[in-house]
Every structure is written in structure tokens, then in C-alpha cells.
Amino acid sequence: xxxxxxxxxxxxxxEEGIVVAWKKQEGDPVAVGDVxxxxxxxxxxxxxxxxxxxxxxxxxxxxxxxxxxxxxIAVIGELDxxxxxxxxxxxxxxxxxxxxxxxxxSPPIPTKPSPEAPPVSPPSAPPTETPVVAREKKISPRAKxxxxxxxxxxxxxxGSGPGGRIVERDVLNALQAAPGAxxxxxxxxxxSQMRKAIARVTTESKAPVPHFYLTTEISMAEAExxxxxxxxxxxxxxxxxxLLVRAATLxxxxxxxxxxxxxxxxxxxxxxxxxxxxxxxxxxxxxxxxRDCAQYDILTISDRLRTLIERAKAKHLAPEEYTGATFSxxxxxxxxxxxxxxxxxxPQAASLAVGTVRSVPVVKxxxxxxxRRMQVTLSCDHRALDGAQGAQFLQxxxxxxxxxxxxxxxxxxxxxxx
Amino acid sequence: xxxxxxxxxxxxxxxxxxxxSRVFLIGxxxxxxxxxxxxxxxxxxxxxxxxxxxxxxxxxxFTGLAIGxxxxxxxxxxxxxxxxxxxxxxxxxxxxxAKIRYMSGGQLAIPIVIRGPxxxxxxxxxxxxxSLEAWFCHVPGLKVIAPATPRDAKGLLISAIRDPNPVxxxxxxxxxxxxxxxxxxxxxxxxxxxxxxxxxxxxxILAYSKMLLLALEAADVLAQDGIEAExxxxxxxxxxxxxxxxxxVSKTGRVVIVEEGWPFAGLGAQLxxxxxxxxxxxxxxxxxxxxGADVPMPYSRPxxxxxxxxxxxxxxxxxxxxx
Numbered sequence: 020x021x022x023x024x025x026x027x028x029x030x031x032x033x034e035e036g037i038v039v040a041w042k043k044q045e046g047d048p049v050a051v052g053d054v055x056x057x058x059x060x061x062x063x064x065x066x067x068x069x070x071x072x073x074x075x076x077x078x079x080x081x082x083x084x085x086x087x088x089x090x091x092i093a094v095i096g097e098l099d100x101x102x103x104x105x106x107x108x109x110x111x112x113x114x115x116x117x118x119x120x121x122x123x124x125s126p127p128i129p130t131k132p133s134p135e136a137p138p139v140s141p142p143s144a145p146p147t148e149t150p151v152v153a154r155e156k157k158i159s160p161r162a163k164x165x166x167x168x169x170x171x172x173x174x175x176x177x178g179s180g181p182g183g184r185i186v187e188r189d190v191l192n193a194l195q196a197a198p199g200a201x202x203x204x205x206x207x208x209x210x211s212q213m214r215k216a217i218a219r220v221t222t223e224s225k226a227p228v229p230h231f232y233l234t235t236e237i238s239m240a241e242a243e244x245x246x247x248x249x250x251x252x253x254x255x256x257x258x259x260x261x262l263l264v265r266a267a268t269l270x271x272x273x274x275x276x277x278x279x280x281x282x283x284x285x286x287x288x289x290x291x292x293x294x295x296x297x298x299x300x301x302x303x304x305x306x307x308x309x310r311d312c313a314q315y316d317i318l319t320i321s322d323r324l325r326t327l328i329e330r331a332k333a334k335h336l337a338p339e340e341y342t343g344a345t346f347s348x349x350x351x352x353x354x355x356x357x358x359x360x361x362x363x364x365x366p367q368a369a370s371l372a373v374g375t376v377r378s379v380p381v382v383k384x385x386x387x388x389x390x391r392r393m394q395v396t397l398s399c400d401h402r403a404l405d406g407a408q409g410a411q412f413l414q415x416x417x418x419x420x421x422x423x424x425x426x427x428x429x430x431x432x433x434x435x436x437x
Numbered sequence: 438x439x440x441x442x443x444x445x446x447x448x449x450x451x452x453x454x455x456x457x458s459r460v461f462l463i464g465x466x467x468x469x470x471x472x473x474x475x476x477x478x479x480x481x482x483x484x485x486x487x488x489x490x491x492x493x494x495x496x497x498x499f500t501g502l503a504i505g506x507x508x509x510x511x512x513x514x515x516x517x518x519x520x521x522x523x524x525x526x527x528x529x530x531x532x533x534x535a536k537i538r539y540m541s542g543g544q545l546a547i548p549i550v551i552r553g554p555x556x557x558x559x560x561x562x563x564x565x566x567x568s569l570e571a572w573f574c575h576v577p578g579l580k581v582i583a584p585a586t587p588r589d590a591k592g593l594l595i596s597a598i599r600d601p602n603p604v605x606x607x608x609x610x611x612x613x614x615x616x617x618x619x620x621x622x623x624x625x626x627x628x629x630x631x632x633x634x635x636x637x638x639x640x641x642i643l644a645y646s647k648m649l650l651l652a653l654e655a656a657d658v659l660a661q662d663g664i665e666a667e668x669x670x671x672x673x674x675x676x677x678x679x680x681x682x683x684x685x686v687s688k689t690g691r692v693v694i695v696e697e698g699w700p701f702a703g704l705g706a707q708l709x710x711x712x713x714x715x716x717x718x719x720x721x722x723x724x725x726x727x728x729g730a731d732v733p734m735p736y737s738r739p740x741x742x743x744x745x746x747x748x749x750x751x752x753x754x755x756x757x758x759x760x
Contacts, residue, residue: 161690161721180722181760187690187721 021100022071024093026086029060030338032216036060037085038092043075049095056092061216062305062341064334071095076102085212158185165190213303221362229401232360233409235417239376240391242423253318261321263348263373264294265426268312268320270416271346277412278345280366281403287366295344295364296324298331306364307331308344317426352376358394368403369412372396438621443613445587446476446552449594450514452623454484457512460598461488463503464516464553473518474554474613500526500551504533507549512598517553520607521565526551527572534603535578550597552606554613555583556647556697557745563733566741568698573605574675574707580628581674583607585649587617589672592626600628609647631678633685637667640755641685643708644695645671648746652695655751666755674704682708683716690721691758695746700728725754 026036039057043049049069056067073095080092094102158166158173162185166173169190176193178185210218242262249257271278271292280287292313295306307327309320330336349361352375361372374394381390395416399409419425440448454460461484466473468481468491481489492499496517503513517523523530534547557566573581582597582604584590590608597604634649635656644652649670656666669685671677686692692712694705705726712724730744 159690159721160718164718184722 020071020073020096021102021105022073022095023091023105024055024095026088026090026092027058027067028088029058029065030062033060033088035085035087035212037212038080038082039064040082041078045075045078047075049073049075059212061212062338063336069095073097076100077106156185157183159187162187162190169194211302213300213305217303220364224363224365228363228365230363231399231401231406232396233399233406233413234358234394234396235413237393237395237417238390238421239393242420243376243391245423245427255322255325257318257321258324260296260348260350261317261324262420262423262426263350264296264309264312264320264324265317266416266419267294267346267348267371268292269419269425270412272313273415274408274412276408277369277404279368279403280345281368281400282366286403289345291345293343293345295347297347297349298328300332300334305331305336305341306344306347307336307341314430316430346370348373352393358396360396361398363398363400368400369409370398372398438619439616440587440619441613442587442590442608442615443474443476445591445619446594446608447478448619449591449598450477451480451483453595453598454488459510459512460514461490461511462514462516463490463492463499465492465494465518467491467516472516474610477516496522496525497529500529501533503549504529504547507547508537508545512548514598515549515551517551519565520553520555520569521567523551523553523569530579531576535576538602539578546601547603548601549603550606551603552594553608554610555607556609557734557741558610560736560738560741562736566734568696568729570607570674571698571702571704574704578603580604580676581607582628582672583646583674584672585612585646585670587615587619589626591619592624593628593672596625596628604628607646611647615650626672629673629676629678631669631671631681633667633681634670635666635668637665637689639665639689640667640691640693640758641689642666642668642693642695642751642755643671643682644668645674648695648697651746651748652751654748655755658748658752659755664755664759677711679711679715682712686712686716687719690719692720692724693727693751693754693758694724695727695751697729697745699731700726701731703728722758725758727751727754
């Protein structure tokens with residue numbers, strides 16, 4: 020039986036995917052559930068499993084190529100199945116007929132991008148009897164560097180400097196003579212699926228959502244002290260991010276009007292606090308989500324975060340692990356950023372940007388003392404929230420970090436009055 | 438205010454002597470004669486003969502005395518009538534001033550300034566027309582400054598007096614009457630900082646002290662031919678501000694170095710080496726040096742003129758590197 024293997028649509032936002040690697044080769048036996056390939060979606064690299072069994076008869080998409088969701092990428096069948104019809108369908112949908120005459124029997128679809136075959140080089144000329152001493156061209160270091168930068172063949176240049184030395188102006192003249200070559204050529208790097216997703220989502224947020232921003236400064240001296248104490252009694256460290264998530268959870272419990280989404284004619288009040296934490300990757304970022312934060316104590320949050328972040332960095336998160344946050348935190352403190360503003364990820368109505376914790380002089384009891392301070396900026400969707408609501412949230416967030424005992428108290432059953 | 442190079446030096450020393458009672462001036466004719474070139478005009482009247490000390494003709498003696506005073510905590514300024522006579526004090530300068538801090542393991546510092554005119558004036562002949570800055574630059578432990586303008590002279594002399602280490606401060610007889618802006622009051626320029634005195638794109642001319650003025654004149658003439666020269670004044674010869682020099686060379690790719698001293702093992706040789714080491718790939722041609730002639734200075738005025746770099750030789754050199 021022939022099974023068509025298509026590029027799956029693995030997330031709601033996914034429009035195309037890249038075949039990162041084939042795990043089976045043409046001719047390999049395949050059973051249902053076998054991993055056929057690794058697919059890069061807009062957020063993660065995922066395994067593509069076989070839905071049919073037999074043999075992997077044909078691979079249609081080379082590794083590294085992006086194809087639309089739903090496109091045929093391989094064919095599974097028994098060895099005696101005739102797969103030509105299926106393949107013909109694939110070529111007709113992927114190749115414009117004007118450029119490619121319809122192939123006859125088995126269309127030659129390469130499994131790897133095959134460059135044009137290089138022309139066969141003629142046999143090298145027999146060595147001449149009289150050895151010619153190649154006179155090296157004289158060229159100034161500056162001219163040489165410039166020529167190399169523009170990929171100009173030095174042997175084509177005529178030097179105008181002393182003794183026929185090729186100098187900068189000779190290279191500049193040659194570059195001007197070849198228009199287009201002078202223009203600085205950027206290196207074109209195709210967007211990764213993740214980069215495309217980030218570009219789309221941030222544009223969709225920043226343009227239509229009226230953002231406003233509130234900044235405050237928080238003393239982290241006490242919180243850092245508690246973190247150090249935890250380090251003396253516990254093997255795995257308590258991360259600063261865990262403190263932030265716990266503090267945000269408490270503040271959201273106190274101010275549920277922040278934990279909302281704007282939905283046109285109504286506000287959606289979320290009944291659960293799901294906090295996303297932005298994690299930088301080599302080629303973008305991803306926001307793993309801790310679900311129902313209110314039900315975990317701070318140490319559990321710290322442990323869950325650590326494993327989530329590790330898996331995010333390995334691009335092993337499942338879609339449900341990085342979507343659907345109701346609030347998010349982005350911490351650029353480790354990069355030494357003092358303060359910044361985050362772009363909201365709709366439908367979230369608020370997002371917190373956290374700066375670095377640093378020692379600063381502050382006035383306390385009429386004396387200048389050193390304190391550990393951290394700036395945070397809350398981005399808000401003005402359609403859902405107003406300034407005072409955001410400010411009150413920040414007040415609570417600041418209080419629980421400056422008097423951090425509350426972060427460590429046992430979880431209280433949610434009380435109605437708040 | 439606008440004032441002469443001489444007045445700039447006078448102001449710098451006067452302000453520092455008023456500010457710091459450890460600072461004193463010592464040398465031949467610095468007191469009642471007001472300085473051989475009138476640089477210390479009014480000093481003995483204001484500060485008295487204990488802080489403005491006239492000496493016998495004994496360069497090794499009074500330089501050594503001043504080094505001892507520096508070791509004991511004072512901040513002497515030694516005026517050499519000219520640096521030609523400083524040769525007599527060379528042992529004190531090279532073997533004591535430059536080395537005591539090192540040899541005492543940092544227990545003793547020598548905060549001393551040794552200043553006076555270098556280079557040729559007019560018809561002072563072979564023994565009194567020398568540019569000896571390369572001698573001092575050769576010695577680790579010495580800082581060497583050769584300012585060209587009243588503004589730089591004041592700012593750098595104050596920095597030199599405040600510096601905790603020995604500084605050789607080379608002036609020029611022919612610069613003393615030149616005029617320029619002198620910033621009033623507290624004005625210092627960090628030691629080891631070059632300055633781009635004229636911005637250009639085609640060629641970098643490196644010149645200091647008297648030669649800077651010639652280089653600027655040459656650049657003005659070259660501009661009439663459409664050649665925009667960038668003129669960079671190192672100001673401090675050691676430690677050298679390689680960064681500023683390299684930035685200019687990276688822009689222009691062509692270099693002319695102007696110095697009044699002799700060519701062999703002269704300061705320009707060092708400047709060229711620094712450029713070749715750090716900016717070889719930026720060069721579009723070999724560096725050209727304009728130097729004093731490799732001879733004892735002739736007394737004859739026409740011959741003397743031929744032995745010292747002039748504006749036209751700089752212009753010729755620039756056209757040569759641009760060929």
C-alpha cells in the first residue's frame with residue numbers, strides 16, 4: 020500500500036517547514052511510528068513519524084529545504100508498488116510546467132541539491148620546454164586587501180604606481196569600470212523558520228496593539244540574600260528567574276485584572292496564571308510556559324524552569340509547552356542591559372522586561388549607601404489595561420521582591436477577596 | 438587668550454608653583470636673568486631665590502641635585518639652556534632619573550621635568566643646533582613631550598609637572614615667539630595623546646614641534662592642488678599614541694613623516710615601524726620620511742637651510758607618496 024508522506028502542520032502558526040535530516044534512507048524498511056525525519060517548524064525541531072509501513076521508496080525533498088505544509092516530501096510503499104503516479108502528482112504541483120517539460124517515466128528528482136556538473140577540464144597542457152619565470156605583480160597591501168574584499172582578480176589589473184605597483188586607485192578604477200561589483204554585497208542568509216515567526220508575530224503585535232510602558236526600580240538585596248541562603252542548603256541553585264516568576268504570580272493573584280486578554284468586544288479574564296519566560300536561542304527566541312504557576316512553590320518553579328529552558332535550548336519543546344502564556348517575563352539582565360521595553364505577544368495584555376541587578380548608590384536615612392537594584396519595565400496593552408492598574412501590579416511585584424519572605428511562604432488556597 | 442609659546446610655558450609653571458609649594462625651578466640664568474629665553478620672567482620676584490634657583494654652568498651637577506630633590510619628595514623643574522647642554526647631564530637622566538624607581542623596587546619616585554629648547558635656531562652651528570629627542574625616547578623610564586603650539590605647551594607642561602615620573606619636555610627656540618590660543622586657568626592635556634591638527638583624506642603627515650607648523654603650511658599649499666593632507670601631531674613622543682596615528686593611516690593609506698633630527702635611527706624610523714607593525718595592510722605605498730640632513734649642522738646659512746626640512750620638501754614628499 021502506498022502512503023504519501025507530507026510536511027505536517029505541527030503548530031497553528033506553521034506555514035512551512037524544513038527537513039532538517041532524514042532518519043531513513045530510500046529503500047529502508049519502515050514500520051508505523053518509525054521516525055522518518057526531523058522537521059524544523061517555526062519554533063522547534065520535531066520528529067516526523069511514519070503513518071504507514073513498507074519501504075521508504077522515494078525521498079522528494081533534500082535535507083535543508085523548506086516546503087509548504089501539506090506538500091509531499093516522501094513516499095512509503097511496498098517494493099512492487101508502482102509509485103510513478105504519486106510522483107507525477109508531486110512534480111506537477113511543485114514545478115511550473117513552463118520551465119520543465121513533463122518527465123517521461125521516472126522523473127529525476129534529486130535527493131540532494133546537485134550543482135551543475137562542472138565542465139570536464141581539458142587535459143593539462145604539456146610542460147613547455149622553456150621555463151617561463153612568472154613575474155609577480157607588485158601590489159600595495161592596501162590595494163591587495165581592497166581587491167580581495169571585492170573578489171577582484173589582481174591579474175587583470177595594471178599598476179600605475181612607482182615601478183608599475185598596483186595601488187588603491189587602480190583597484191578603485193577597476194571596480195568602477197565593473198558597475199555592480201562596487202556596490203557592497205550583503206551576505207544573504209535565508210530566514211530560519213523561527214526568525215520568520217518572530218518577524219511576523221512582533222509586527223502583528225507592535226503595529227495594532229497600543230503599548231504603554233511603566234518602569235520601576237526594585238531593591239534586590241534581600242532577595243539575593245535569600246537566594247544565597249538557599250544555595251547553602253540545597254544542591255540545585257534557585258534561579259533569579261524563579262524568583263521573578265514567583266513574584267509575578269503573587270502580583271497577578273493580587274491583581275487579576277492584569278491577567279487578561281483583549282478580545283474585541285470583551286476582555287477575557289484568565290482563570291489560571293500561565294507565565295512564559297523568554298529564552299534566547301542562537302537563531303531567535305522561544306518562550307516556554309509554566310502552567311498554573313499558582314499551584315507551585317518557588318523551588319518547584321525553579322526546577323521546572325530549569326528543565327524547560329534546557330529543552331528549549333535543545334529545541335525539544337512540544338508546541339503546547341511554548342504557547343498560550345497569559346503573561347510573560349523577559350530578562351536581559353545577564354547581558355548587562357539596565358532597562359528595556361518588551362513587545363507584547365498577543366493575546367497577552369502585559370509583559371515584563373527585566374534588567375540587570377547592579378550595585379548603585381542610593382539615599383537611605385539621609386546617607387548614601389550601596390544597594391543592589393534592578394529595573395523592570397511593564398509593557399501593557401492599553402485596550403485592556405490602564406496605567407494605574409499596571410502601576411499597582413508593579414507595586415506588589417516590587418514589595419514581594421524587596422520583602423521576599425512572602426515568596427517562600429507555603430501556598431495559600433486562593434482567597435476570594437483579592 | 439592669545440599669547441606666545443613662551444607665555445604659555447610661563448603660565449604653566451607659575452600656576453603649578455602657586456598650587457604646589459614642592460614645585461621649584463632650577464637651571465642656568467633662570468632667576469635674576471629671567472631665563473636665557475625669558476621663559477621664567479617674573480619668577481624670582483614672585484617665588485624668591487629658594488624656589489627659582491640660579492646655578493653654575495654644571496648640567497650634570499644641578500640635574501643630579503634636582504633628581505635627589507625629587508627622590509626626597511620635591512617636584513623640580515630643570516631648565517636646560519638648550520638640550521645640547523643636556524648631553525652633559527645624560528648620565529644623570531639615563532642612569533638615575535629613568536632607573537631609580539625601577540631599581541628601588543618602587544620605593545623612590547622621580548617626579549621631575551627636564552625642559553628646554555631642542556632643535557636648530559639660526560646659525561648656532563654644529564654643537565648648538567641638534568634635535569636629540571630620539572636619544573631620550575630610546576630610554577625606558579622616560580616620557581618625552583615635544584609640543585608645537587602654545588595651547589599644547591601649557592596643557593602638557595602642567596601634566597608633566599604633575600606626573601609622578603621623569604618627563605623630558607622639549608621646546609624650540611623658534612617656537613618661543615609664535616602665538617596662539619592659551620586656555621586660561623586649569624588646563625591640562627593627557628600625556629600620550631596625539632591630535633589631528635588638520636583633517637584630510639589623501640595622505641597623513643606626521644610632524645611634531647617646529648615641523649608641525651611646516652607641515653600645516655605644506656598642507657595649505659597642497660590643498661590648492663586638490664590634495665587634502667591630514668596632519669597628525671603626536672605631541673607626546675613616548676609613550677606614543679599609536680591608536681590615533683593608525684586611525685589616520687587606515688583612512689589615508691599614505692604617510693609622510695617629518696622630523697628635524699638625523700634620519701638614521703631617528704624618531705621617524707620608530708614611527709614608521711609602529712605603522713608597519715599595526716597598519717601594514719592599510720598602506721598603499723612605502724612611507725616617506727623628511728628629515729634633517731645626515732651631517733653636523735653647517736654654520737653657513739644657505740647650507741643650514743638645505744640641512745633642515747622645509748615646506749617645499751614636505752610638498753615634494755607628499756607628491757612622491759601619492760605618485
